[in-house]
Amino acid sequence: MEKSLEFPDLLRLIDERSTTFRAAVAAAPSLDAQVPTCPEWTLFDLVKHLGGGDRFWAAIVGAGPADAPPAEATAARAALEVPREREALLAWLAASTQLLLSALREAGPDAGCWAWWSALQTPRTSGGVARHRAQETAVHTYDAQLAAGAPQPLPAEVALDGVEEFLFTCVATPSAWPHKPTAFDFHAAEGPSWRLTVDGDGARSTGIPAPTAATGEDSDAAGASIHGTASELVLYLYDRIAADSLHVDGDAGLLDLLRAWEPEE
Numbered sequence: 001m002e003k004s005l006e007f008p009d010l011l012r013l014i015d016e017r018s019t020t021f022r023a024a025v026a027a028a029p030s031l032d033a034q035v036p037t038c039p040e041w042t043l044f045d046l047v048k049h050l051g052g053g054d055r056f057w058a059a060i061v062g063a064g065p066a067d068a069p070p071a072e073a074t075a076a077r078a079a080l081e082v083p084r085e086r087e088a089l090l091a092w093l094a095a096s097t098q099l100l101l102s103a104l105r106e107a108g109p110d111a112g113c114w115a116w117w118s119a120l121q122t123p124r125t126s127g128g129v130a131r132h133r134a135q136e137t138a139v140h141t142y143d144a145q146l147a148a149g150a151p152q153p154l155p156a157e158v159a160l161d162g163v164e165e166f167l168f169t170c171v172a173t174p175s176a177w178p179h180k181p182t183a184f185d186f187h188a189a190e191g192p193s194w195r196l197t198v199d200g201d202g203a204r205s206t207g208i209p210a211p212t213a214a215t216g217e218d219s220d221a222a223g224a225s226i227h228g229t230a231s232e233l234v235l236y237l238y239d240r241i242a243a244d245s246l247h248v249d250g251d252a253g254l255l256d257l258l259r260a261w262e263p264e265e
Helices: 007-027 043-063 071-078 086-107 126-147 156-171 230-237 253-260
Strands: 182-188 193-199 202-208 224-228 247-250
Touching (some): 007 043, 007 126, 007 156, 043 071, 043 126, 126 156, 126 230, 156 182, 156 193, 156 202, 156 230, 182 230, 182 253
Parallel strands (some): 182 224
Antiparallel strands (some): 182 193, 193 202, 224 247
16 A cells, blocks of 8 residues: 655645646746636636635645634635736746745644545645645646646656545545445556445545455455556546546446535535
8 A cells, every 4th residue: 555645745746746837837838728627717727726726725724723714815815816927927826836835834734724625534734735735736737738738647656645635535525425335446557556435424435455466356345446547547536537548347337426426525
Protein backbone atom coordinates (compact mmCIF):
# COMPACT_ATOMS: atom_id res chain seq x y z
CA MET A 1 0.00 0.00 0.00
CA GLU A 2 1.14 3.50 -0.84
CA LYS A 3 1.72 5.81 2.11
CA SER A 4 0.01 9.19 1.85
CA LEU A 5 2.24 12.20 1.33
CA GLU A 6 3.64 14.19 4.25
CA PHE A 7 2.58 17.80 4.82
CA PRO A 8 5.82 19.38 3.48
CA ASP A 9 5.51 17.28 0.31
CA LEU A 10 1.93 18.48 -0.20
CA LEU A 11 3.02 22.10 0.09
CA ARG A 12 5.85 21.47 -2.37
CA LEU A 13 3.44 19.87 -4.83
CA ILE A 14 0.97 22.77 -4.58
CA ASP A 15 3.84 25.13 -5.40
CA GLU A 16 5.21 22.94 -8.21
CA ARG A 17 1.86 22.33 -9.86
CA SER A 18 0.94 26.02 -9.65
CA THR A 19 4.26 26.88 -11.32
CA THR A 20 3.55 24.36 -14.08
CA PHE A 21 -0.01 25.70 -14.41
CA ARG A 22 1.34 29.23 -14.92
CA ALA A 23 3.80 27.96 -17.53
CA ALA A 24 0.93 26.41 -19.49
CA VAL A 25 -1.04 29.65 -19.35
CA ALA A 26 2.01 31.65 -20.43
CA ALA A 27 2.50 29.34 -23.43
CA ALA A 28 -1.14 29.33 -24.55
CA PRO A 29 -2.06 31.29 -27.71
CA SER A 30 -4.69 33.31 -25.85
CA LEU A 31 -6.37 33.68 -22.48
CA ASP A 32 -9.62 33.27 -24.43
CA ALA A 33 -8.72 29.68 -25.33
CA GLN A 34 -11.51 27.29 -24.40
CA VAL A 35 -10.90 24.67 -21.71
CA PRO A 36 -12.35 21.42 -23.12
CA THR A 37 -12.57 19.76 -19.69
CA CYS A 38 -14.35 22.75 -18.09
CA PRO A 39 -17.20 23.53 -20.49
CA GLU A 40 -17.96 27.22 -21.01
CA TRP A 41 -14.71 28.25 -19.30
CA THR A 42 -11.85 30.07 -20.96
CA LEU A 43 -8.27 29.86 -19.78
CA PHE A 44 -8.80 33.24 -18.11
CA ASP A 45 -11.76 31.78 -16.17
CA LEU A 46 -9.63 28.82 -15.09
CA VAL A 47 -6.85 31.07 -13.75
CA LYS A 48 -9.41 33.15 -11.86
CA HIS A 49 -10.94 29.98 -10.40
CA LEU A 50 -7.63 28.51 -9.22
CA GLY A 51 -6.31 31.74 -7.76
CA GLY A 52 -9.63 32.59 -6.16
CA GLY A 53 -9.69 29.13 -4.62
CA ASP A 54 -6.18 29.58 -3.22
CA ARG A 55 -7.20 32.84 -1.55
CA PHE A 56 -10.50 31.38 -0.29
CA TRP A 57 -8.81 28.39 1.35
CA ALA A 58 -6.03 30.57 2.77
CA ALA A 59 -8.73 32.55 4.60
CA ILE A 60 -10.46 29.36 5.77
CA VAL A 61 -7.25 27.89 7.17
CA GLY A 62 -6.36 31.20 8.80
CA ALA A 63 -9.76 31.41 10.50
CA GLY A 64 -9.33 28.12 12.35
CA PRO A 65 -12.17 25.81 13.48
CA ALA A 66 -15.57 27.01 12.27
CA ASP A 67 -18.98 25.78 11.17
CA ALA A 68 -18.82 27.76 7.91
CA PRO A 69 -16.24 29.57 5.80
CA PRO A 70 -15.55 33.18 6.87
CA ALA A 71 -18.25 35.48 5.52
CA GLU A 72 -15.61 37.94 4.29
CA ALA A 73 -13.86 35.19 2.31
CA THR A 74 -17.12 34.09 0.70
CA ALA A 75 -17.98 37.67 -0.23
CA ALA A 76 -14.48 38.32 -1.58
CA ARG A 77 -14.64 35.24 -3.76
CA ALA A 78 -18.03 36.24 -5.16
CA ALA A 79 -16.80 39.74 -6.00
CA LEU A 80 -13.34 38.70 -7.22
CA GLU A 81 -11.73 41.03 -9.76
CA VAL A 82 -8.47 39.98 -11.39
CA PRO A 83 -6.11 41.52 -13.98
CA ARG A 84 -6.95 40.93 -17.65
CA GLU A 85 -3.38 41.34 -18.92
CA ARG A 86 -1.57 38.00 -19.00
CA GLU A 87 1.63 38.92 -17.14
CA ALA A 88 -0.27 40.69 -14.37
CA LEU A 89 -2.76 37.81 -14.15
CA LEU A 90 0.04 35.29 -13.72
CA ALA A 91 1.67 37.44 -11.04
CA TRP A 92 -1.69 37.59 -9.24
CA LEU A 93 -1.98 33.79 -9.41
CA ALA A 94 1.55 33.30 -8.06
CA ALA A 95 0.73 35.64 -5.16
CA SER A 96 -2.53 33.75 -4.54
CA THR A 97 -0.70 30.44 -4.26
CA GLN A 98 1.84 31.94 -1.87
CA LEU A 99 -0.99 33.23 0.34
CA LEU A 100 -2.35 29.69 0.58
CA LEU A 101 1.07 28.17 1.26
CA SER A 102 1.83 30.77 3.94
CA ALA A 103 -1.50 30.10 5.67
CA LEU A 104 -0.88 26.35 5.60
CA ARG A 105 2.68 26.66 6.92
CA GLU A 106 1.58 28.95 9.74
CA ALA A 107 -1.27 26.63 10.75
CA GLY A 108 0.63 23.36 10.50
CA PRO A 109 -0.98 20.08 9.42
CA ASP A 110 -3.21 19.43 12.45
CA ALA A 111 -5.00 22.77 12.87
CA GLY A 112 -8.77 22.48 12.56
CA CYS A 113 -10.78 24.48 10.02
CA TRP A 114 -14.04 24.41 8.13
CA ALA A 115 -14.22 22.04 5.14
CA TRP A 116 -17.07 20.96 2.90
CA TRP A 117 -16.28 17.24 3.03
CA SER A 118 -17.39 14.57 5.47
CA ALA A 119 -14.84 13.99 8.23
CA LEU A 120 -15.38 10.24 7.80
CA GLN A 121 -11.99 9.62 6.13
CA THR A 122 -10.45 13.06 5.59
CA PRO A 123 -9.99 15.33 8.61
CA ARG A 124 -11.27 18.88 8.54
CA THR A 125 -7.78 20.24 9.12
CA SER A 126 -5.20 22.30 7.27
CA GLY A 127 -3.52 18.99 6.38
CA GLY A 128 -6.73 17.82 4.74
CA VAL A 129 -6.96 21.12 2.88
CA ALA A 130 -3.34 20.85 1.69
CA ARG A 131 -3.91 17.33 0.39
CA HIS A 132 -7.04 18.33 -1.50
CA ARG A 133 -5.58 21.56 -2.91
CA ALA A 134 -2.57 19.64 -4.22
CA GLN A 135 -4.98 17.52 -6.26
CA GLU A 136 -7.15 20.40 -7.43
CA THR A 137 -4.07 22.28 -8.57
CA ALA A 138 -2.73 19.20 -10.36
CA VAL A 139 -6.00 18.51 -12.19
CA HIS A 140 -6.42 22.16 -13.18
CA THR A 141 -2.84 22.13 -14.46
CA TYR A 142 -3.92 19.32 -16.79
CA ASP A 143 -6.93 21.47 -17.80
CA ALA A 144 -4.64 24.41 -18.61
CA GLN A 145 -2.23 22.23 -20.57
CA LEU A 146 -5.12 20.78 -22.55
CA ALA A 147 -6.38 24.28 -23.36
CA ALA A 148 -2.86 25.21 -24.47
CA GLY A 149 -2.72 22.12 -26.71
CA ALA A 150 -0.07 20.19 -24.77
CA PRO A 151 -1.68 18.03 -22.05
CA GLN A 152 0.64 15.95 -19.87
CA PRO A 153 -0.14 13.10 -17.47
CA LEU A 154 -0.19 14.03 -13.80
CA PRO A 155 3.21 13.32 -12.19
CA ALA A 156 3.18 9.90 -10.52
CA GLU A 157 3.90 11.33 -7.06
CA VAL A 158 0.81 13.52 -7.00
CA ALA A 159 -1.39 11.06 -8.92
CA LEU A 160 -0.69 8.12 -6.62
CA ASP A 161 -1.82 10.20 -3.66
CA GLY A 162 -4.70 11.54 -5.71
CA VAL A 163 -6.66 8.32 -6.12
CA GLU A 164 -6.90 7.76 -2.39
CA GLU A 165 -7.42 11.46 -1.67
CA PHE A 166 -10.42 11.59 -4.02
CA LEU A 167 -11.95 8.45 -2.55
CA PHE A 168 -11.39 9.62 1.04
CA THR A 169 -12.52 13.22 0.47
CA CYS A 170 -14.96 13.43 -2.43
CA VAL A 171 -16.65 10.03 -2.10
CA ALA A 172 -16.58 9.03 1.59
CA THR A 173 -19.96 9.62 3.20
CA PRO A 174 -22.25 8.17 5.89
CA SER A 175 -25.25 8.62 3.56
CA ALA A 176 -26.75 5.33 2.43
CA TRP A 177 -25.97 4.02 -1.07
CA PRO A 178 -29.40 3.82 -2.75
CA HIS A 179 -28.64 0.66 -4.74
CA LYS A 180 -27.59 -2.92 -4.08
CA PRO A 181 -24.41 -2.97 -1.96
CA THR A 182 -21.27 -3.40 -4.03
CA ALA A 183 -17.60 -2.47 -4.25
CA PHE A 184 -15.35 -0.77 -6.75
CA ASP A 185 -11.69 -1.68 -7.00
CA PHE A 186 -9.21 0.85 -8.42
CA HIS A 187 -5.87 -0.58 -9.56
CA ALA A 188 -3.03 1.76 -10.45
CA ALA A 189 -0.51 0.38 -12.93
CA GLU A 190 2.24 1.65 -10.61
CA GLY A 191 1.18 -0.87 -7.96
CA PRO A 192 -1.28 0.45 -5.33
CA SER A 193 -4.94 -0.58 -5.27
CA TRP A 194 -7.98 0.66 -3.36
CA ARG A 195 -11.46 -0.70 -2.67
CA LEU A 196 -14.48 1.59 -2.41
CA THR A 197 -17.35 -0.13 -0.60
CA VAL A 198 -20.87 1.29 -0.95
CA ASP A 199 -23.86 0.06 1.04
CA GLY A 200 -26.50 1.16 3.53
CA ASP A 201 -23.80 2.59 5.80
CA GLY A 202 -22.49 4.90 3.07
CA ALA A 203 -19.19 4.88 1.22
CA ARG A 204 -15.68 4.25 2.53
CA SER A 205 -12.41 3.19 0.98
CA THR A 206 -9.31 1.30 1.99
CA GLY A 207 -6.05 0.24 0.42
CA ILE A 208 -5.97 -3.39 -0.73
CA PRO A 209 -3.27 -5.70 -2.11
CA ALA A 210 -2.80 -5.38 -5.85
CA PRO A 211 -4.09 -8.35 -7.88
CA THR A 212 -1.46 -10.79 -9.08
CA ALA A 213 -1.42 -13.43 -11.77
CA ALA A 214 -1.83 -16.01 -9.04
CA THR A 215 -4.73 -14.43 -7.20
CA GLY A 216 -6.52 -12.60 -10.02
CA GLU A 217 -9.50 -10.42 -9.13
CA ASP A 218 -11.61 -10.90 -6.04
CA SER A 219 -14.78 -11.06 -8.10
CA ASP A 220 -16.94 -11.85 -5.07
CA ALA A 221 -16.21 -8.45 -3.52
CA ALA A 222 -15.89 -6.07 -6.45
CA GLY A 223 -18.80 -5.25 -8.72
CA ALA A 224 -16.40 -3.37 -11.00
CA SER A 225 -12.62 -3.15 -11.16
CA ILE A 226 -10.96 -0.21 -12.86
CA HIS A 227 -7.38 -0.42 -14.14
CA GLY A 228 -5.15 2.40 -15.39
CA THR A 229 -2.19 4.52 -14.51
CA ALA A 230 -2.59 6.61 -11.38
CA SER A 231 -2.88 9.69 -13.59
CA GLU A 232 -5.64 8.10 -15.66
CA LEU A 233 -7.52 7.05 -12.54
CA VAL A 234 -7.39 10.55 -11.05
CA LEU A 235 -8.43 12.16 -14.34
CA TYR A 236 -11.31 9.68 -14.61
CA LEU A 237 -12.43 10.35 -11.03
CA TYR A 238 -12.43 14.09 -11.73
CA ASP A 239 -14.45 13.47 -14.91
CA ARG A 240 -11.63 14.59 -17.22
CA ILE A 241 -11.50 11.35 -19.21
CA ALA A 242 -14.16 8.74 -19.90
CA ALA A 243 -14.34 5.24 -18.44
CA ASP A 244 -13.61 3.80 -21.88
CA SER A 245 -10.11 5.28 -21.56
CA LEU A 246 -9.49 2.69 -18.82
CA HIS A 247 -9.76 -1.08 -18.55
CA VAL A 248 -12.89 -2.06 -16.62
CA ASP A 249 -13.68 -5.57 -15.40
CA GLY A 250 -17.13 -6.46 -14.11
CA ASP A 251 -20.27 -4.36 -14.43
CA ALA A 252 -19.27 -1.07 -16.07
CA GLY A 253 -22.83 0.19 -15.57
CA LEU A 254 -22.10 0.49 -11.85
CA LEU A 255 -19.73 3.34 -12.68
CA ASP A 256 -22.66 5.30 -14.12
CA LEU A 257 -24.56 4.80 -10.85
CA LEU A 258 -21.56 5.98 -8.86
CA ARG A 259 -21.11 9.04 -11.08
CA ALA A 260 -24.79 9.97 -10.73
CA TRP A 261 -24.95 9.47 -6.95
CA GLU A 262 -25.37 12.68 -4.96
CA PRO A 263 -25.35 11.76 -1.27
CA GLU A 264 -26.90 14.18 1.21
CA GLU A 265 -23.64 14.49 3.17
